[in-house]
Amino acid sequence: xxxxxxxxxxxxxxxxxxxxxxxxxxxxxxxxxxxxxxxxxxxxxxxxxxxxxxxxxxxxxxxxxxxxxxxxxxxxxxxxxxxxxxxxxxxxxxxxxxxxxxxxxxxxxxxx
Amino acid sequence: xxxxxxxxxxxxxxxxxxxxxxxxxxxxxxxxxxxxxxxxxxxxxxxxxxxxxxxxxxxxxxxxxxxxxxxxxxxxxxxxxxxxxxxxxxxxxxxxxxxxxxxxxxxxxxxx
Numbered sequence: 001x002x003x004x005x006x007x008x009x010x011x012x013x014x015x016x017x018x019x020x021x022x023x024x025x026x027x028x029x030x031x032x033x034x035x036x037x038x039x040x041x042x043x044x045x046x047x048x049x050x051x052x053x054x055x056x057x058x059x060x061x062x063x064x065x066x067x068x069x070x071x072x073x074x075x076x077x078x079x080x081x082x083x084x085x086x087x088x089x090x091x092x093x094x095x096x097x098x099x100x101x102x103x104x105x106x107x108x109x110x111x112x
Numbered sequence: 113x114x115x116x117x118x119x120x121x122x123x124x125x126x127x128x129x130x131x132x133x134x135x136x137x138x139x140x141x142x143x144x145x146x147x148x149x150x151x152x153x154x155x156x157x158x159x160x161x162x163x164x165x166x167x168x169x170x171x172x173x174x175x176x177x178x179x180x181x182x183x184x185x186x187x188x189x190x191x192x193x194x195x196x197x198x199x200x201x202x203x204x205x206x207x208x209x210x211x212x213x214x215x216x217x218x219x220x221x222x223x224x
Contacts (some may be wrong), residue, residue: 006154010153031210032210032211035213036214042217042218043202043215043216043217043218044155044202044215045215046212046213046214048213072193088154088155090213092209092210094210097160097162097168097209098162098209098210099157099160099168099170099206099209100145100157100160100204100206100209100213101157101171102147102154102155102156102157103154104153104154105154107152
């Protein structure tokens with residue numbers, strides 16, 4: 001079992017719709033979770049981080065964390081063509097000394 | 113504010129050659145990371161430095177060595193390059209292991 005898992009996609013979303021991305025992790029003791037966006041040929045850029053159970057909103061993005069079920073999700077509201085990118089989930093794996101471990105990424109395509 | 117700076121941006125090596133990838137951060141961060149990213153895949157951790165003077169292996173350390181020269185700099189060395197090491201390499205830093213990480217612009221390495 002991989003430490004951090006994501007559906008590779010592609011996730012195709014009409015412009016203006018909500019994109020929903022999911023991520024599961026294996027280490028129950030982990031406490032820090034991050035979403036990054038990566039455009040083709042570019043480096044990852046941080047979108048959001050979340051440490052507590054529940055929802056955290058920042059503009060059109062909402063991160064949701066459920067530690068009991070060991071998943072973290074990202075919602076993108078009012079999706080725009082500029083949101084087309086690969087979204088990477090990252091977890092600071094506490095059992096491994098808080099090494100920042102990434103999932104394989106989900107490719108999102110927003111179609112006009 | 114430069115953030116995380118990697119050099120070089122591009123490099124072509126012949127099999128068996130050696131080289132060092134340089135990384136420096138100016139954010140006074142304690143933790144630094146080296147990742148590799150292969151086509152269609154997420155980021156895989158090569159080595160991690162939680163603080164100055166410490167280093168730890170990640171998921172794919174074979175064929176690499178690292179040096180945490182001081183708090184600012186974290187270098188990655190390929191002693192005898194192999195075609196399997198063709199990849200994009202990213203350096204990142206974070207204040208601590210469980211806080212958000214910021215990435216350099218990447219080094220695209222080709223081993224022929």
